[in-house]
Amino acid sequence: MAVAGAAQGPPIAQTQALVGLWAEWFRRADDDEIGEGLIKIREAGIDPLEAVFATGLRRFDKSGEYAADGALGIIPWVRTRCRLSGGAAAERVEIGRQLEQLPQTQKAFANGDLGYQHAAILARTAEHVGVAQVRKAETSLLKAAETMDPGQFTGVAKNFEHRVDAAGALAEANRAYERRYLHVGEPVDGLMRIDGVLTTECGAAFKTALDAMTPPPARDDTRTPGQRRHDALLELARRPAGSSVNGAGPRPHLIIRASVDTLAGTAGAPAGELEWGGAVPAETVRRFACDSALTRIIGKGELDAEVTRAVRTTPPATRRAVAERDRGCVAEGCGRPPQWTDAHHVKHWTQGGPTTMSNLILLCRPHHRMVHEGNWGLRRSNNGRWALVQPVAAQSRSA
Ligand SMILES: [Zn+2]
Ligand SMILES: [Zn+2]
Incomplete structure (x- = not known):
């Protein structure tokens, strides 16, 4: 029970009015003004409000008042009462604690000159190497934060940690290494869920390998970036080591x-x-x-x-000859190179179609799937290419 304190309760009506103003502004803004609005609402609103939240949280943390609500600590209290995840709660508590001793950072954050994520990175760095070390380099770190996105700035902060405390940075890296895992789930409804946390080394190698498995974009490629990454992963897993450019040779x-x-x-x-x-x-x-x-x-x-x-x-010689002839996926407008393709039997071998050049055409994996599972037809056009023909059911649906 507070005896002396703020004269009135928290300024809820004013905050709501402000939110209403912004909502109204976004409703009325011209398309070319919205980008500027998005930048300003963060600089002038969301980031400074996060700074105020962290300051309030610091006082609440110190006072121990959260215990009055039956919470066992500040983080569980923030998690349940402020509706944040454990990680998001811990991050804000840490910002509150560390920025108290980093006045320049606190000021830049409150003014909207420093974004929320940059503030979180600086707080984490202070937690790792001690706030005194960060304060010594505060000016130059803030200067770096001004021009960098959070990903780049994380690199600068990690580098800084390493310079002032190589042993600590190594210990931190070793702790992070222990948290690595990859989980491959059971198939459910035709899909398998994978999730994991990769070391930066594994992550970098994985991204490089995935990028190498991303075929040149086809015309009319309607896949989302996530779907394209998934398909790249399939290519990666199915590509035999040392495969040739024409896709010949054994595959897993x-x-x-x-x-x-x-x-x-x-x-x-x-x-x-x-x-x-x-x-x-x-x-x-x-x-x-x-x-x-x-x-x-x-x-x-x-x-x-x-x-x-x-x-x-398929005999490598046959495959090479087909690759020579088709030079890639034969679907009109596709043109993915041979290494991205399967050799499709125009007449399936279970119906007596031979595994010979006359009955084989190259189709990239997405187009091959369209022909089989999607029931699309193939029609040879005048230039010798093949056009995909919409399935009958889909034609009548879209008509
Ligand atoms: Zn096929
Ligand atoms: Zn294709």
Whole structure:
């Protein structure tokens, strides 16, 4: 129970009025003014408000008043009462604690000259190497923060930590290293979730490898950046070591169990079963089989000879000749180079189509999938290229 204190309660009505002003401004602003508005609402509003929040939090932290609410600490209190995640709560508490002893930083943050994330980085650095060290270099760190985005500034701060406390920086890096993990989930509804925390070394190597697996963009590529990264990961995982530019040679096989009926596309046939991946539709089995990516077929029976042929890789000479002829994905307007493609059987080998040049065309992975799972047709155009034809059902839907 406060005896003396603010004369009135917190200025809620004024804050709401301010929020209303901004909402109204964004409603009325011309398109070319919005960018400036977004910058200003952070500089003049959100960042300084975060600074005020951190200052209030510091006093509350010191007072221990949060215990009156039954909270075991300031962070649990912020988490539950201010509706923030544990990490976001801890970050704000740390800003409050460290910036008290970094007056220049506190001032820049409150004025809107320093963004929230930059303030958080400086607070973390002060926590790691001691606030006295940061204060000695405060001016130059703030100067760097002015011109850098938070990612670049993190680099500068880490470098600074290393200069003033190499042993501490190493210990910090070792602690971070212990937190690395990668989790690959079980298949659910045809999807698998992966999540993880990578060391910067692994992350950098992963990004470099993914970038190398991002094919040149095709015309009309409608995939989102996230979908493109996913597809790059698939390319990465399926690309054999030392593969040639024409895509010839063995590729890592996916182990799949499928019946001959599934492979032949017979109605009522069971789904295929991908090792680690659960059930996959018959058309997916047929696509894998199309470019000889199958390794295990149960109940071969009368298709024995074909199956045996198909589980072998397309002969490199054939593949090279097809690559020479098609020079990449044959879908009109695509043109992804041979190493991004599968050799598609125009007439599937389960229907007697031979694995020879006359029956093989190169399709990139997304286009190959459209032909199989998406039920798109292929039509040879005058220039010898192939055009994808919308599935009948989709045509009538979009008509
Ligand atoms: Zn195919
Ligand atoms: Zn393509």
